[in-house]
Amino acid sequence: MKLQCDVEVVNRMLPSFGMKSRGKGLRAVVSIGKHVDKTTQRSNIYMMICTAKDRAGSKYKLRDNIEKFFTWFVEEGKATVRLKEPAVDICLSRADAHSLKNFLSAARLADRGSDASSLPLSTLTPVRARDVEQPKRKLAIVSRKDYPFTSNFPYSLEQLQVSYCKLSLVDMRMLSLKALRKLDLSNNHIKKLPATIGDLGCLAELVLHNNHLETFSEALCLSTLQKTLQHLDLSQNRLQSLPAQFCQLRGLSNLKLDDNKLVCLPFHIGRLSKLRFLSAAHNQLTLLPEDFRKLSLENLDLFGNPFPQANSLDHVLQLKFPLPLQELASRAVVNLRIPYGPHLIPAHLCRELEVTKSCTCGRICISYFVRTAVSMNLHQVSHTVVLVDDMGGTNAPVQQHFCSLTCYSQFLDNCLQKGLR
Known part of the structure; x- marks a missing residue:
């Protein structure tokens, strides 16, 4: 063994002599085996500890x-x-x-x-020097010629960087590194992430800068990454959208989405309560989600997105008169905080209830509403804001929903009164 x-x-006798132990362990091989005492010639079972300094x-x-x-x-x-x-x-x-x-x-x-x-x-024999070497914690591979095609990655790795190796897939051997805290796969050709990345139970930092990613799977958002992932870099990829479940990654504090093709941010981005650094420059964003107002950031960069000038008179009318029974029932469930779940109602209704919109009156709407855009100074959600455009602006349009025409009319009246003042 x-x-x-x-x-x-x-x-244990050291304290009685006023001495302390060194307080630090050495890498060792500990064995249990039989040994014959040369003095008594009797065989006993011993524990043997071999270190680099004492290989015998x-x-x-x-x-x-x-x-x-x-x-x-x-x-x-x-x-x-x-x-x-x-x-x-x-x-x-x-x-x-x-x-x-x-x-x-x-x-x-x-x-x-x-x-x-x-x-x-x-x-019980002396060990080899390599058996008592300190386990490797960090490994950086920045050239394809250095990539270990025929040997495994050290199982003890906590930080792994594999860049400029032209990888089109994530090597499954990386996903067996259970101690991994940082995985940097930047500057490769990766198009899709395996769901099993979510099995890396210690992963706090995932860097995928400059790859060919087109999607970020829902499975990753529902994995153990919900609790562990703090830093995510998806910049310079081909992402057009992120799944609604993305906001389940509630441990995120730093998110980089620059230089993609994003046309919108996740609907419930405000649920990322720990997010402090958000960068989504040079995308195709024209409107920020209503939930964006709930963020509390230290640094925000949305430069280079084609934000239009917000006009509250421009609106989308998505109402029926009278409202369908399903809409009325759904609004009642949320407004009255009635418990629900797939064990009580169909799963597709649960999904609809997860994307509720808040009206200015404090009530909720689901699928039927009036939607417009209002201008928001980004300093309301971030201490530091990179200018949105070359004109020095820090405003951007944010979605606003209304549960009825009455609420929308009152909103316009308030805007008119403020304008007259």
């Missing part, structure tokens, strides 16, 4: 010699084995959780004096 992990051996290893007897196991954080790859003689604590960390559990089980059996034939024992 062998385990690769970080190890710190803490002598230090041995510790296990039978009737373990005082206690500390396993509160075993799921995080951490545990401590307290020995009676010598009085040391063997602190294990950065281990694979499953392997660590098996190792501790074997140590426990050895302590109880179980039959050696029932234990997964290893040969």
